[in-house]
Amino acid sequence: MHLRSPWWRPAGLLSVSPAVIFLWNALLQPGTPVGIETHVLADPYEENVEVRLYVGVGASDDGDDRQLAHFVEHLVFLKDRPPEAFRPLALPGVSNNAFTTATQTFFIFRGGSDDLPEMVDAAAAVLDPLDVDPDQARRERKVVARELDWRYRTDPFGGLNQQITAALYAGHPFGRAAELDRIDLDGLTLEEAAAFHQAWYTVPNAHLVITGAVDPTEARRLAAAAFASRPSAPPPERPALGSLPLPGGAERISVVVEGIERPRLRIAAIAPVSGDAASLQADAEVLNRVLGGNLPGALATVLRDDNGMTLASGVDIRFFVPMPGWVHLDIDVTLAVGADAADVEFKTRSWLGGHRAAMIDETAFYRMRARAVREAEQMASDVSARGADLGTAMAMLPPDTALGWGRSLGEAGPLTARRILRAIADPHRIVTGWMMPGSTPTTVGAVQ
Numbered sequence: 001m002h003l004r005s006p007w008w009r010p011a012g013l014l015s016v017s018p019a020v021i022f023l024w025n026a027l028l029q030p031g032t033p034v035g036i037e038t039h040v041l042a043d044p045y046e047e048n049v050e051v052r053l054y055v056g057v058g059a060s061d062d063g064d065d066r067q068l069a070h071f072v073e074h075l076v077f078l079k080d081r082p083p084e085a086f087r088p089l090a091l092p093g094v095s096n097n098a099f100t101t102a103t104q105t106f107f108i109f110r111g112g113s114d115d116l117p118e119m120v121d122a123a124a125a126v127l128d129p130l131d132v133d134p135d136q137a138r139r140e141r142k143v144v145a146r147e148l149d150w151r152y153r154t155d156p157f158g159g160l161n162q163q164i165t166a167a168l169y170a171g172h173p174f175g176r177a178a179e180l181d182r183i184d185l186d187g188l189t190l191e192e193a194a195a196f197h198q199a200w201y202t203v204p205n206a207h208l209v210i211t212g213a214v215d216p217t218e219a220r221r222l223a224a225a226a227f228a229s230r231p232s233a234p235p236p237e238r239p240a241l242g243s244l245p246l247p248g249g250a251e252r253i254s255v256v257v258e259g260i261e262r263p264r265l266r267i268a269a270i271a272p273v274s275g276d277a278a279s280l281q282a283d284a285e286v287l288n289r290v291l292g293g294n295l296p297g298a299l300a301t302v303l304r305d306d307n308g309m310t311l312a313s314g315v316d317i318r319f320f321v322p323m324p325g326w327v328h329l330d331i332d333v334t335l336a337v338g339a340d341a342a343d344v345e346f347k348t349r350s351w352l353g354g355h356r357a358a359m360i361d362e363t364a365f366y367r368m369r370a371r372a373v374r375e376a377e378q379m380a381s382d383v384s385a386r387g388a389d390l391g392t393a394m395a396m397l398p399p400d401t402a403l404g405w406g407r408s409l410g411e412a413g414p415l416t417a418r419r420i421l422r423a424i425a426d427p428h429r430i431v432t433g434w435m436m437p438g439s440t441p442t443t444v445g446a447v448q
Helices: 068-076 113-125 134-154 156-168 173-177 190-200 216-227 277-291 341-357 362-379 383-396 399-409 414-425
Strands: 037-042 048-055 095-100 105-112 206-212 249-257 264-272 312-323 326-335 429-437
Touching: 037 216, 048 113, 068 095, 068 105, 068 134, 068 190, 105 113, 113 206, 113 216, 134 190, 156 173, 156 249, 156 264, 156 429, 206 216, 264 341, 264 414, 277 312, 277 362, 277 414, 326 341, 326 414, 341 414, 341 429, 362 414
Parallel strands: 037 206, 249 429
Antiparallel strands: 048 105, 048 206, 095 105, 264 326, 264 429, 312 326
């Protein structure tokens, strides 16, 4: 049970695989007309069953209550809650987990088909009022603190990523969700957690995805019965994240880490782009393949010295749409032995700025689009993966938007891709981060 890193990728459209879209109309079952929104992906050849409950609240909804959403996630899964509610946790062969992201919290139960009734009951019990002993809550608060400390302070690159995200979205809920000082949980109380849970953990703010060897009619019947008596008040209103102000400009962050062999560069940028989120995300998925490999124009092809030797042992590029009207780019470069850091940064920034001309190889683009569609078809055989992606899509997007993105995947073209490149070449805000080897480490969190 933890807050994933990078914090944004599990949430919403940006983490949705093309597998969600392939055969969507054939596989997506209608939700129950009353009660919990339920979707069933049945596969008689799948040995196991997975039940996922998605609750529409995450770290960006904490406000000034540091890591409150994450703390509540832990309290929900405390083993000493009424045993009849979480009986599946003690069943042989049944596993469970939970994750908190910037915009949602989800709870996962996996077991055999015979365990489905108990797993659905356990998912429904997530919405029951918190019944936790104060001493247990204090102990669990320390568990959350140790988990975050390990994830973001013990792991220097994880900590650097969090700093970059917080700086990139400074003042925005996404930025607050990534602030490293939110590891300090001493101020959190059980009363605050219970009020937060009561406000957000309601049937209208949740949906259920069931996948595997199940009968769809029976699965929906179980879901309707289990959630019928759970809290049904509407959740608090959430602001439209894409409409909130974001700071402009640029910032640099550098940390020195003892024991690492080579420097690592991380650049993150955001820019406004017109167009619907569905089409933008489809083109972003193709751009990741075109510019993240070794095709003409890819970053890896320009990170070379005068003799043609590579300056990077690893290059990763990720475009995605974090919220409507915005595109986000992450560049991660691990330097090759002997590479000069200043040269690598100069070449990387020049490559990024060079896309003001939006040069893109159309043949490569269409070839990568075809590969993306083939990958979707291959992944469609994994019903559990489809269910997970469906869940994250439904958590943030209305069905018509998600379906629109699915149609757009096969229709992605260089026109929208060029608009994305032009926008990100002159970003609204950009943060450059370095993790450097050295004998005098800086504390992760220091800004230089």
